[in-house]
Amino acid sequence: MPGESKNGMQCAEFDLLLSEVLDETLSGDKLEKFQAHGRVCPVCGPLLAEAKEGRHWLKSLQEVEPPANLVHNILVATTGVDTVRLRQPASAQPQISRAERMREWAGTLVSPVWAVARQPRFAMSFGMAFFSLSLALSMAGVKLSDVQHVDLRPSAVKRTYYETSGRVVKYYENIRFVYEIESRVREFKRATTPAEPGPAPEERKERKNNNNTSGQPEQKQERNYSQGGTQPVLASAPNDPPVVTVTTYRRFV
Amino acid sequence: MLVRRCLAGDAVAWEEIVQKYNRRIYNICYRFAGSGEDAQDLTQEVFIKMYRTLKTYDVERGAFMTWVTTITRNLLVDHFRKSKQDRVTDSMDTAPSEHEDAMPLSEQIPDKGAPPDAHVQSRETGETVHRALQKLSPELREAVILRDLQDMDYREIAAVLKVPEGTVKSRINRGRAELARLLQRTYRQVM
Ligand SMILES: [Zn+2]
Numbered sequence: 059m060p061g062e063s064k065n066g067m068q069c070a071e072f073d074l075l076l077s078e079v080l081d082e083t084l085s086g087d088k089l090e091k092f093q094a095h096g097r098v099c100p101v102c103g104p105l106l107a108e109a110k111e112g113r114h115w116l117k118s119l120q121e122v123e124p125p126a127n128l129v130h131n132i133l134v135a136t137t138g139v140d141t142v143r144l145r146q147p148a149s150a151q152p153q154i155s156r157a158e159r160m161r162e163w164a165g166t167l168v169s170p171v172w173a174v175a176r177q178p179r180f181a182m183s184f185g186m187a188f189f190s191l192s193l194a195l196s197m198a199g200v201k202l203s204d205v206q207h208v209d210l211r212p213s214a215v216k217r218t219y220y221e222t223s224g225r226v227v228k229y230y231e232n233i234r235f236v237y238e239i240e241s242r243v244r245e246f247k248r249a250t251t252p253a254e255p256g257p258a259p260e261e262r263k264e265r266k267n268n269n270n271t272s273g274q275p276e277q278k279q280e281r282n283y284s285q286g287g288t289q290p291v292l293a294s295a296p297n298d299p300p301v302v303t304v305t306t307y308r309r310f311v
Numbered sequence: 312m313l314v315r316r317c318l319a320g321d322a323v324a325w326e327e328i329v330q331k332y333n334r335r336i337y338n339i340c341y342r343f344a345g346s347g348e349d350a351q352d353l354t355q356e357v358f359i360k361m362y363r364t365l366k367t368y369d370v371e372r373g374a375f376m377t378w379v380t381t382i383t384r385n386l387l388v389d390h391f392r393k394s395k396q397d398r399v400t401d402s403m404d405t406a407p408s409e410h411e412d413a414m415p416l417s418e419q420i421p422d423k424g425a426p427p428d429a430h431v432q433s434r435e436t437g438e439t440v441h442r443a444l445q446k447l448s449p450e451l452r453e454a455v456i457l458r459d460l461q462d463m464d465y466r467e468i469a470a471v472l473k474v475p476e477g478t479v480k481s482r483i484n485r486g487r488a489e490l491a492r493l494l495q496r497t498y499r500q501v502m
Pocket residue numbers: 059068069072095099100101102103
């Protein structure tokens with residue numbers, strides 16, 4: 059019965075002391091009074107037993123592992139950036155392996171251009187250019203899998219350089235040939251589609267001056283595949299397959 | 312301090328905060344909301360809220376951990392209200408399915424008897440306790456989660472829930488006892 063006093067202790071006081079008793083922080087006279095009340099009170103006695111049992115069940119619950127992509131998603135949702143740790147100087151992170159550092163270094167070099175390449179308006183021409191390059195490379199006898207397993211020791215690099223340089227001239231000729239065809243096709247397309255005019259003259263001029271690739275993407279959806287940026291993008295694209303999907307994080311928007 | 316660095320525009324500091332607290336927040340949300348998917352969404356919401364309101368955090372007024380937990384708890388309250396409203400709307404739209412709530416836990420969870428493998432048993436027990444926890448009222452649930460799963464002290468919990476310490480203790484007692492009663496029905500033979 060709440061409010062009832064048994065053995066010099068009220069039920070409310072018992073309730074207040076219960077958690078401390080289970081924490082084992084109560085002792086002496088108060089603890090004895092508490093136990094005496096629990097023995098005789100029909101409400102508090104069972105409450106003590108059940109609370110003890112419930113606490114035991116709760117303590118048996120293990121901490122759960124958050125999903126692996128949680129931190130990534132949070133960072134994208136808050137800062138819009140995946141991780142900043144990777145952009146710190148390598149000296150600050152002795153635990154990172156050489157391969158990882160190489161990848162980061164390559165990443166910092168290509169990321170501005172790569173960001174441009176990921177934009178939808180560049181995606182098509184980039185995809186075509188990559189296709190052309192891989193075609194040219196395979197015609198010249200180079201497999202992309204070989205490129206991924208290049209030996210990076212200085213001596214090996216030197217040897218590979220001399221072995222490759224001769225062939226590179228040939229690839230270059232091939233690539234140039236493919237670009238030649240591509241640009242002809244583009245010119246042909248432009249000439250045959252007067253209904254969709256290219257950018258206005260002043261706009262085109264503006265874009266020529268604007269070599270800044272880190273800025274916001276222009277939202278205009280003109281069908282213009284030919285951008286000055288195509289070739290450098292190609293030259294410095296990372297080894298990852300250039301899947302030209304646009305990643306959206308629908309959850310947070 | 313991390314928060315100060317973060318406010319000064321140090322993105323690395325923010326990532327450190329995320330790394331440091333995501334596990335804790337995710338666990339609170341998971342134990343309160345019940346599902347991993349909800350917990351993931353809620354954890355993200357907590358960090359978005361934190362990111363936006365970081366400058367309102369006052370060192371004088373308490374530990375950062377308490378502040379983080381308060382944000383988490385407030386979002387859980389909103390989530391609970393919203394999902395309760397959704398449930399009401401759902402039951403108005405479709406045929407009422409009151410049996411789901413009315414059925415005692417012991418009938419919802421198939422009786423396992425005594426599973427032979429101790430590891431399987433502990434995992435299944437964990438699942439059963441987790442589901443029983445979802446049956447507690449939100450006031451009792453949050454109290455026992457913060458105390459028994461997050462090991463917060465009564466003063467901190469009182470600050471998060473904005474109720475007196477005595478109320479916190481009383482809720483913890485009732486939450487633990489209620490959970491034990493729910494599980495007694497399931498494990499009558501085993502206990
Ligand atoms: Zn009593």
